[in-house]
Amino acid sequence: MLSLPGWIPFHRLALIVALVVALAALTLVDKPGRITRQLRRRFLFGLPWGTLVSVAGVLGVYLFVQGGYSSWYRPLVVPFRAWSYLYPTGMAFAAFSHSGAGHLTGNLVGTLTLAPLAEYIWSHYPTRRGSTSFGSWRENPYVRAFVVFPLVVFVVGLLGSVFALGPVIGFSGVVFAFAGFALVTRPLTTILVFFSGRVLRLFYDAMISPELTASAGPVFSSPWWAEIALQGHALGLLTGLLLGIGLMRSRNETPPSGLRSFAGVLLFAVGESMWAVYWFRGSGTYVLFRAVGFALIVVLALIVALTVASSYRPLKRDATEGTLFSAGRWQVGFTVLILVSASLVGPSVPYNLYTASGEDLPGESVTVRDYEVTYAENVPNGLTAAFDLELFGESTTTNTSGVIVQSERRGIWTTAVSAGQLAFSGHSTVRLGGVGWRDEVTAVRDGYVVSGGSTAYRVFLVTDNETVLAHTTGPVRSEPIVGGRNVSIVPTETGYDIAVNRDNQTVRGPLPTENVSVVYDQIRFVRDESKIFAEFGGTRVRVAREETYN
Template sequence: MLDIPGWIPLHRLAAVATLLVAVVALTLADRPSRLATALRRRFLFGLPWGTLVSVGGVLFVYLFVQDGLSSWYRPMVIPFRAWSYFYPLGMATAAFSHSGAGHLIGNLIGTLTLAPVAEYAWGHYPTRRGSTSFGSLRENPYVRAFIIFPGVVFGVGLLTSVFALGPVIGFSGVVFAFAGFALVTRPLTTVLAFVSGRVVRVFYNAMLSPEVVSTARPVFSTPRWAQIAIQGHAIGLLFGILLGLWVARQRRDEQLSAFRSFAGVLLFAISESLWAVYFFRGGGTYVLFRAVGFALVVLLALLVALTVSASDKPLRERAPTGHAFSARRWQVGAVVLLLVVSALSGPAVLYNLFTATNDDLPGESVSVEDYEVTYAEDVPNGLTAAFDIELFGESTTTNTSGVIVKSQRRGIWTTAVSKNRLAFDGETAVRLGGLGWRDRVTAVRDGYAVVGSGNTAYRVFLVDDGNTTLAYKTEPVRAGPVISRRNISVVPTAMGYDLQVSSESGTVRGPMPTTNVSTTLGGIRFVRQGRSIFAESRGTRVRVARQESYE
């Protein structure tokens, strides 16, 4: 039997080989290639240079600005979110930064599959009647490929940061703008490109992890649909649709099919979960309005289809110039789309006028340059309106628990790690920094689940540059079992954990027992067995606490 060395990546080679065989076979079967001819007719040297420049720019930001080069899976994120209008660095970088490698790869694949369709529809060689290549700066193929297209990408990225709701990060708003532009001009090609992106992602994952072995284990997660920036994706899509509509009408392109446009927008929007309209109730609870979201997506697809397929005729024949009915029919749909964009963007303008409060953080904090880091529970959110805003009598105050990061200079006040997240992981690093510098603070939790109480006695430490600060500890937690008419409590201290025994005659405290070393308090003997703490008295043995373990 043939003995194949284990270091040869057979699974990866099989995936690559079959893909190459398919490409070669299709190339031979389709000679001469009409696709290659079409690409050379619309692209400079047959390549989507604007797309490649945009991808290179996003990759540069991740590797060198966010320090992804030295920490591929955990780049700096906090300094590069769009926190508010009072933090220009975040607004300028948010659309081109990413929260992690998976986030980056997903958006790069989306760009490489959808942006070329939009770039192809626009073209490096002008198609307007009477125009010639190199006839002007705007019609120069090199300028169109290397300056105008990347410049529009940068401008759309800034718009998605400025008008997105919340401290967004990621290139996905621009990816949706590529899709919107392409759906107006090439709806079915866009759907095909979108599906091909799924194929590319599967191939990438196959190369990254050709075999995956999974076992059942507890995980901490929020619903997938609650992690999607629906509002940012929607305004990106609408920006692209409006740009595509403007370009198509400038060229007097042939009237597009309403059905194709409707089908393209609907299929893309459903596949990308634009229907996932949700609300956060607090306390880790989210509400998904699936039916309402589906209806909104259908209405959006219908509006786009009717707009792109509308004629250039005025609403009423022979209407006087300047009269409302002299407007072109497609322009009515464009105005409605603009109103939709305004309605989606309006709440973001109010939100982005919030900044960090001047109040000190609760408890013990750690300072790193202009950042302050602490851990607190059930404290008011430290964002405050820069101007007095009162809307429908509603309060913008919400309470939060977890690792809190504040920077007065940057206008940042955020729960970087939630209480539940830290309780699941036990240890989490928070990366801080700015342009040209970086640092980190690590939050570490330890604790004991107290039997019969439903609560945990725990502490949270912050570790910075080798220095450890106790940021938080709970009050004593009483166990449910009562032994010999005595109540037992677990007490967190700066040095560790104590056990407290209370009875009518008084209260005594002593250290938590360690392996092979017991503790006797008030006539009750406490012993440790693995992670569990047992109380023994008069032949009775009861577990009173168990040390936390983390994933």
């Protein structure tokens, strides 16, 4: 049997060989020279330079501003979200920053597939009849490739941050704008390119992890659709659609059929889960309005199709008085799309004018420069408490529990780690900082699961300089009654106590250590590894066990 030396990456080698063989075979069958010539007619030297410059800029922010160069999988995130208009640093960097390596990779793959198509449609060379390259700075292919296209990308990203609803982060709004721009004139080609991005992402993942072993086990996660910045994606798509329609009409290009436009927008919206309209009720509860979301994307696809396919003729003519409505039919649809965009932008303006009030956080906290960090449970969310709105039985006022980060100067108030997530993992590190610096605060939880009851636990906040006890639960009573007495576990600053209560009298003392027993009010308590047992009159029952984490 043929075997390869252990140092040869067989799986990656097989993947590359398969891809090279496929490309070689297609080169023999087709004529790549024709494709090359076509690219050179639109691109300077046949390359999408604007896309490459944009990708380099986004990657540079991740590596050198967020610290991904030294910590690829754990970049600095909190200070680079779009928190408030009063924090311009977050607004400026939000669209070009990312929450992690996977987030970055997904958006770069989308950019490398969809942006070249948008750039091809726009063209480095002027397409207007009678125009010549280098006739003016606007027709200079170098300026169009290296300045104008990246500048438009930056402006679209910045507008996405400024008008986003909530502290968004990521380049996905611009990726959706690329898609919207391309869907106007080449809807089905855009869908083909969109799915080619899935192929590219699979190739990347296969090269990084040729084999993946997984086993069943508990996992803490929120619903996948709760991670989608739907308003930002919709705003990006509409921006691209408006730019694409404007360019197509200015060039007097022949539009695609309404059916093609409708199918292209609908397929893209479904493929990117733009139907996933949801609401956050607080306390880890989310509501998905799937039927409403699907109806909305069908209506959007129809409006786009009618706008793209409509003629230049006025909406209505009067034989005696000439044109009654001078606006072209396509301009009506264009106006509707602008109004839809405005409806998405409108709520974000007052929201982004709000900033953290700077009120004292509940409980004990630690301070890292201008940041305050604490742990609290069932407190009003500092980002939504200023707006008490109700719609369809849902309210914007919610409570939150977990590790809370506040910075009055930056307008930041966020639950960096939820209570459920900390209970699942036992510890979690919150990375704080700004341009040129970073620091960390680690939340650590320990506790005892009380038999028949809930959990008695403590939460500590740890920095390089101090350890603070930020939160303790009250006493938690065990369900078994031992010798007519109630037994409770009580968190303290130094550890955990046992409290034995009978006839309104309480005897209390520390939990026993390993191989040591203690007696409180005639009940003997012993520890067996992580379990605490109570012994009385020949009866032995478990009253608590140490909490375990994943």
